[in-house]
Amino acid sequence: MRTWSLIRLFTLLVYLFMFTPIAIVVILSFNDAQFGGFPIEGFSLRWFYALAENDAIVRAFRTSLLLGLLAAIIATTLGILASLALMRYSVPATNFFNTLLISPVLIPETVLAVGLLLFMRWLDQPRSIVLLLAGHVLIALPFVVLVVQARLVGIRKVYEDAARSLGANPIQAFFQVTFPLLMPAVFAGLLFAFTISFDNITATLFWRPAGVETVPTQIFGMLRHSISPEINALGTVMIVITVGLPLLAGAIARAFARRRT
Amino acid sequence: MAKSKAAAVELKNVIKHFGEVQAVKGVDLTIDAGSFVTLLGPSGCGKTTILRMIAGLEHPTRGEIWINGRRIDDIPIHKRNLGLVFQNYALFPHKTIFDNVAFGLRYRDVPKAEIRKRVAEALEIVQLPGVEKRFPAQLSGGQQQRIALARAVVIEPDVLLLDEPLSALDANLREGMRVELKRIQRELGITTIFVTHDQAEALALSDKVVVMSNGKKEQEGAPDKVYNQPASRFVAEFLGNANLLPGRIESNGVKLQDGTLLPLRDAKGLPVGTEIDVVLRAERILLARQHPPEADALVVPGKVRALDYQGVAARYFVEALGTTLQVINPIDDLPFPEGAEVLLRIRAQDCVALGRA
Numbered sequence: 247m248r249t250w251s252l253i254r255l256f257t258l259l260v261y262l263f264m265f266t267p268i269a270i271v272v273i274l275s276f277n278d279a280q281f282g283g284f285p286i287e288g289f290s291l292r293w294f295y296a297l298a299e300n301d302a303i304v305r306a307f308r309t310s311l312l313l314g315l316l317a318a319i320i321a322t323t324l325g326i327l328a329s330l331a332l333m334r335y336s337v338p339a340t341n342f343f344n345t346l347l348i349s350p351v352l353i354p355e356t357v358l359a360v361g362l363l364l365f366m367r368w369l370d371q372p373r374s375i376v377l378l379l380a381g382h383v384l385i386a387l388p389f390v391v392l393v394v395q396a397r398l399v400g401i402r403k404v405y406e407d408a409a410r411s412l413g414a415n416p417i418q419a420f421f422q423v424t425f426p427l428l429m430p431a432v433f434a435g436l437l438f439a440f441t442i443s444f445d446n447i448t449a450t451l452f453w454r455p456a457g458v459e460t461v462p463t464q465i466f467g468m469l470r471h472s473i474s475p476e477i478n479a480l481g482t483v484m485i486v487i488t489v490g491l492p493l494l495a496g497a498i499a500r501a502f503a504r505r506r507t
Numbered sequence: 508m509a510k511s512k513a514a515a516v517e518l519k520n521v522i523k524h525f526g527e528v529q530a531v532k533g534v535d536l537t538i539d540a541g542s543f544v545t546l547l548g549p550s551g552c553g554k555t556t557i558l559r560m561i562a563g564l565e566h567p568t569r570g571e572i573w574i575n576g577r578r579i580d581d582i583p584i585h586k587r588n589l590g591l592v593f594q595n596y597a598l599f600p601h602k603t604i605f606d607n608v609a610f611g612l613r614y615r616d617v618p619k620a621e622i623r624k625r626v627a628e629a630l631e632i633v634q635l636p637g638v639e640k641r642f643p644a645q646l647s648g649g650q651q652q653r654i655a656l657a658r659a660v661v662i663e664p665d666v667l668l669l670d671e672p673l674s675a676l677d678a679n680l681r682e683g684m685r686v687e688l689k690r691i692q693r694e695l696g697i698t699t700i701f702v703t704h705d706q707a708e709a710l711a712l713s714d715k716v717v718v719m720s721n722g723k724k725e726q727e728g729a730p731d732k733v734y735n736q737p738a739s740r741f742v743a744e745f746l747g748n749a750n751l752l753p754g755r756i757e758s759n760g761v762k763l764q765d766g767t768l769l770p771l772r773d774a775k776g777l778p779v780g781t782e783i784d785v786v787l788r789a790e791r792i793l794l795a796r797q798h799p800p801e802a803d804a805l806v807v808p809g810k811v812r813a814l815d816y817q818g819v820a821a822r823y824f825v826e827a828l829g830t831t832l833q834v835i836n837p838i839d840d841l842p843f844p845e846g847a848e849v850l851l852r853i854r855a856q857d858c859v860a861l862g863r864a
Binding site for chain 2 (some may be wrong): 346404405407409410411412413414415416418419422423426427492
């Protein structure tokens, strides 16, 4: 009994340690006070309104959304194609290519960031939004590949064989059978890629062209001057997006699954 | 039954290598239009590889495959017009039964109204009308396999290919489906190639059984022919329960190793003095306390060593002729107990001579 209560206490402390900072950001974002800290002076949405009126933040938000969406779509497309190639066809050195695809996860982000910059320098290319996008795709790709491959293992090739035997060519078989069955992984991959791009800061600081800010770099920049309560509000918005999206997707997936059994 | 004798499927010296392994070692096969042919053999004998090559899922290393006078081994699978049924049904789990069955019709420019009509007909044939709106997961295994069959036959394929379609079903269901399968095949008159390792299925369903082992054809023929006149030791041992008795051909029978002279009707042209094996099916030996005298039959004494009670019949292990024979006899009253002294009746017509290669 004693051990269990100790474990309970520890668990509680760990969770507190993990979530208190986040909770504080959310709570303070509704604080009416002039400065971003305690004490709470009253409930207000004024910092959220202030956010919406702050051109720099709105611009950063747009950049992040666009970047996240494009990175998600590109990384997911590439990830699906790569996974299909590696798992459905006999590619020589499958393991080698697989490791290569996953490796951006293993390499420290700073190294990856500098590496890509040097590569661009060698190609005589300036830092641009395209480079930034390519970088985000690079970082997100391993996660997509992992998710898609995990799902693809469970989709037996016999479904494709059946579709082909009934007259579907390989592309039709893919879109009629494999892709719909892969949908949960596609969704998960898109979400993963979007969230990873949306809150990436380290590599983004290296890659962004002058004058381009994403939400994280914008927050980072703002923090250098002062801790404005706007940052709390911005933090809350980011939490809602990065936590809310997957939850929503999960709910949709469950609703779909229920229809079929 | 009117049956045209045209060959629907022809394999000419088909060879398939998987890396170093030779899975199919030069097989010739002719399958008549409208017939039901079974490729029977243990796992790894090459039967599934042959089916997959006909289907287009594998490409033969060498040889030719012809269907209805058209060489197809270089035609991609989706242009072959074959109906395929897999062991695990392979219904598309995200599509309704209607969309599953209609799948092949959508690639054949069939108008919508006709698709509906033909799907309904196909479901009628497999005796599952009205399930169009359900999803595969809402049906039982047996029902799913019927849908898979409907999906394969609705496109009116040139050949129906069945890859162990019954082996995922439990025993009771399997027999029901076996009867169904035969009925549907007869009704549609569709040329069918069936792959199985289950001899009961093969014997019950087929017009022709092709017994395979180790990438080669062992024997082909009508089920009763293959069963009663095995052409090789492998076929004799693979089908049913056979006793193989070594002996030497004499002018009036076969001299077994213990000196007994076994009557033999057909020495298959083998000269006197040839060492052969005599195949004697377990159910062809009759056990009794006494036998009425009979021409062309041998009665020898034996002793029941063990028995295997199977309900309608019993399998006995009887010590006789200097060896232990398997005997399967129906049970009239009580099975003979262990240790019982019995007489075995062996008829000349049941002894099949098997030359040694």
